[in-house]
Amino acid sequence: MVSLTYMVVVFSILVQGMSIGTLVKRVIPCRK
Secondary structure: OHHHHHHHHHHHHHHHHHHHHHHHHHHHHHHO
């Protein structure tokens, strides 16, 4: 169960990182 929870946490972090990266790429060109 510990390994499963760890995988879920890492997966959620990766998803959030990808979503944040996409938002940053969209916002930066608009500011320029």
